[in-house]
Each structure stands twice: as structure tokens, then as C-alpha cells.
Amino acid sequence: MIQTVPDGEEVVATQAKASQLPSPPLLIVESVTEFMDTHGLGSGPLSWARIGDGQSNITYRIQRGREVFVLRRGPRPPLPKSTHDMVREARIQQLVRRAGVPTPEILAVCEDTTVLGVPFYIMSFLRGTIITDRIPPNLNSIEQREATSVALVDTLVDLHQLDVSSGELAAIGRPEGYLGRQVDLFSGLWDVNTTRNLPAVEMIGSWLARNIPDSQAASVIHGDYRTGNVMFAVRSPARVSAILDWELATIGDPLADLGYLTATYAEHGSIPTPLELTPVTRERGYLSRSQLITRYRERTDLDLESLPWYQVLALWKAAIFSESIYTRWLKGERPNDTTFGPALEIGVPQLLQGALRFTAINTAVSR
Template sequence: MDIESLSRWMDAEGLPGEGEVAEATALSGGSQNELYAITRGGASMALRRPPGYGIEGSAKVLMREARLLKALSGTGVPHAAFRGASDDLDVIGAPFYMMDLVDGWSPMGGGWVAPFDTDLEARSGLAIQLADGAAKMARVDWKAQGLEGFGKPEGFLERQVDRWLSHLSAYRFRDIRGLDETARWLRDHTPMTFEPGIMHGDYQFANVMYRHGAPAELAAIIDWEMATIGDPLLDLGWVLVGWPPEGDAMKYARYLNYDGMPSRDDMLEHYAKVSGRDVSQIDYYVILARFKLAVVLEASVARHAKGEADERVARFGPIVLELMEFAASLSRTTPLR
């Protein structure tokens, strides 16, 4: 990275430490883009840019993410405050954006940290805060925040099944039990109407950060690559993909210890209270989330089967089958509306 060029850009943007040369340190985290800590003028910021390969395709996604972060300012949605963005390759050789560096921790950094590793009551608060973040996203007036054209909310739910089946057809190599049954059920039970809103697209414990110590407090929602304007209830369904008690039978699809989690009813009650949205059809969104996640993960499984992905994605194989099995199972017990 040309740090002197970046520093000149920071001067032009009025960022802290005018005239100083910034310091940059590579950070881990995130699989799609490179992340750096940038310090200057006593401020700690983060710079996000595409990887050295596939810059053209990644740049579009990155600039969308920057646009969304900018739009979230003042909304009450926990996020890293936006500092600036540029698609001028002359600055550092790639498009990038800058945001505040969040002081917090992620469950993906090694599971629950103290006191949440042993205090189950405190751990319960982490889940309520997760639901709270989704609810705050759902209540944002996205048009007022300048997000017209950010997504295509018209027909969003009606497109889901065919879109993801088409996606799967490009790499399908094995039978996925429950796939056709779940697809039929989703088509037959698509909600007639919904209120469009900001949707993260991959909303789960893996994509949030918490402030240090108890009580639990969400510090920021991160990794907005999949964000769009769609049906925010799908984010809530994504949260509940493996939720107890039904999710307790899952052997592969969970990546955290769910002991101490609040009941699903408590999660739904909090979300409804904060968002103002009707959650009575949440089973549809849980089934859709399991269906979609299974299809998305199957892409990696297919690449591994062809020898094009490393052993780390091999574990997704049984997760895909379990997700679809549980999607089909829930559909059999969910009555017609």
C-alpha cells in the first residue's frame, strides 16, 4: 500500500492528523476483502479493499458496502462509522473505504469470551442483542437514507426459490434430500405482502461484534457484502436457523454453544417490539434461510469434490444435508396460512 498517497487522500478528506503520514497494519478477519488498521492523529480507523485478484468484481461489492455504511449514519443501527471511500486506483491501486475501528470482540474469534463463557444469564443477553440489531435494521427508513435503487424489493420473496435453484444447477453433483419438497412448500407459502427494508443477508453471530464485558451490548454489525433492500424478516430467520429447542438436534450446522440462549419466543417478542413488524410467519423465513444457506454452502462442497477447494470446506458437506433436512422437516409441521 502506498501509505503516503493514502495520507494525502486523508488530508483532502479532512480526516484526523492532517499532514501526518498514517500507519497501516494488516488485520485478520473477513474472507472476501483485505482489512487494515490505519492510525493517524490519535484516531484508529480501518481500511477495507478488495484482494489482489478479481479487483473489478470485488470493487462493485465494496462500493455498495461503503454506500450502505454511509447511509446507516444516525440510524441507531450499530455499525462502524463511515469515514470515506474512493474508487480512484491512483490512490492505493484499488478501490477502498475507511471506517472507524471497532473496539470489541467477535464470537468467531474463539467462541464466547469471559464472562459469557461461564455466565449463562449474561450469554442470553448476547442473543437478545443479536435480535435487537436485526430489528433496528428493519425499522430504518431506507428511502430517507438515500438507498433508492440499492436493491430490488419488488418480487423479492417470489424470486428466491427459482434464483437459488438456478444457482445450484450450475454446480449440483449429488442428491440433496428434501430440496424439492422444501422448494414446493416455499412456493406455496410465500407471504402475499411484506414491508421492504435493509437486509444484511448473512446475519448471525459470526457477523457481529460486541463491546467488552457484561452486560451484553452490540458494538457493530460487520461484513455487509450481501446487504440489499429485501425482506428484513429473512435476517431474523437466518438468526434462528439452528435455534433451540429444534436446533438442539443439529449435529453439524452449529458453530457455537447455545447453552443459556433465550427461547425463540423471547427472541421474536424482542424483535417485534423493537422493529414493529409482524413475526407470525417466522417459520417461512426460517425454512427459506435453511434452504438458501444449504444452496450457498453446496457451492463450496462442489468445488471441493472437484478438487478445486481445500479441506477446510469439506465440513460443509454434512451441514448442507442437515440444513435441507431440517428445512423440509419444519415445512411438514407448519400449517397453511
């Protein structure tokens, strides 16, 4: 629902009102209006609506008259170092869009933290379909369900085939040692983000460290590539009109994206986890995990024998990230979260169990 009246402590009308609150609001209408005026983005009164659940960064639909925009910002400060970097995220989107990847257009970036307390950016609003727990009518035939899965994989392949050997794209990350850095980084995050003992975290981390595969290629990797972060065109046939949420993008091993996509993908018979955000792919017509992998293998020259390692990495990282959300909920830092946070009490162990199952997969099936 589009709103025009400031609502509670999340959205307020003025900076003066914001200064009276115990914690900073997420949106200050006066400040955003002035920023948009400065950049020539629409005119007249501003209305808004929250988009998505915002477990990490937060997104708003902003409307001024007939013009619609999207504002994306990080959570309330203080923010952990090197996280929620809106300026970097916007820059990556600009670069990949210039290279032909379907993404919204970045219209303005605000680095001034006095405006909303954190940097943010405004991008174009695209009309399309994001598939979660309902299948849009235009993509609901058996043929279009399969086409949806194919488009999902093919778009990932296209992203991974961008040239990152030189130029501005090459500067957004360091592919050398990427996998080892990921294991080291997340190993160190567990103890600072938990209040409980889950031995599987250390067990899986040790297994990952002992079995790091050699990266075969370097590419732009999205870092959170899944069906729910892809927008499809409003008319059939199935076509990806935008890849969304570039917070974790970098230059690294492309199989990290494929591992994440397939490890978190819901298929018939798979055990649900907190990351199952598009459960409809369990239904008839959608490709299975093994079929997604086959499609990717047919369009690349990468050896996928070690893919289970990447799937383990994906679920292990997701468990550690989710534990930080659960800990914040326990501390009362997510007062309006009545479902996702409390569900992670069992959800995090489910992710770890999923990772352990992948460690036992016979990697020969991925040849």
C-alpha cells in the first residue's frame, strides 16, 4: 500500500521529528524529497511503500505524481565494517548494466549520511514479476515453468561470461584466493554473532578449509543469485528483465553462484530451509537441481565435479548470516519481526544439516 502520512518510527516527516526518536527512522520524507528535487527526480508530494522483507538492506517504492522510483538503503547504524555498502552496490549495478546485464538504472547516489543516517541510492522502477509463493498466470503453463528455469540459468551464464580481465569491472574484486577468504571470513563471524553452541559450524568450516577446490575461472558473481532476486517480464515467454540485490557482488569463482542457486533451490522432495523463498519451483514443470546443473554445464566449459563443495559453502555461510539475525532478534533489536527471526532457532540448524548432506554427495554425479 502506498502511504503519504509518516508512519510511526520507521518513516517520519521531518529531520526535526527524526531527532526526537530513540532510534533513527528509515525514511525521512522531507530529506528524501529535497534530495530528489536536487537530482530532478519527479515533483510534488512523495508517497512510499516498503518492498520485500528487508532482512539485510531495505527497499522502498517511491512515487511522486505519476513517476515511480525505488530507494535502497542499509539498515539502521551502526553497521559492521565493509557491509551494506550502498555506494559500491550502486556502482556495480552501473557497470554490469553498461555491459548488457539486465538491471534497473541507477538514477542518483547519496553518500551524505546526514540525509538518512546511511548512504542510499535511487534507481528506476521496473514493472515485472518476482516469483515467490505464487506463479504468475502468464508463466503458469508447464512449458513456461520450464522456460522460467531455463531463463534463470541462462542469465547466470551470461553474467559469468562478462569480460573481467581488465577495465572497471576487474577492479570490483580480487579473484585470487576468493574461496579461502570466504571460509576464513565466515569462520571468524560465528563466535561474534551467536549466543549458542552448534558444533556443526566448526565441523563444516574445517571440512571446507581442508577441501578448497582450485578455481577454474574468474567472473562477476552476484553472491545471492536465486529465483527471488530475478524479475521476469510481465508477458510470456519467460524472460529475465532484471537481476536485483547486488549487495554481495564481486569478482570471484562463478561456481559459488551456481552452488548457492542449486543448494537453496526448492525441488520436489527437498527439505525446506529458511532460504526456501520460492517454494513454487517444487511443482511440476520446473527444472530440478540436477537439470539446472546440466543446463549450466552445457553452456560453459567448467568442470562441475567439485560443485558439492560450493553447495556446502553456500548453506554454511547462510547459516552463519542467519544466526546473526537470530541473535539480533533475541536481543530485541528486531521488535517487529514476529516470524523470520524466531523461526531461525530451528532454521539455522536446518541449514547446517543441509550443508552436511552435501558433504556426503558423490561428486561423480556432477561430471
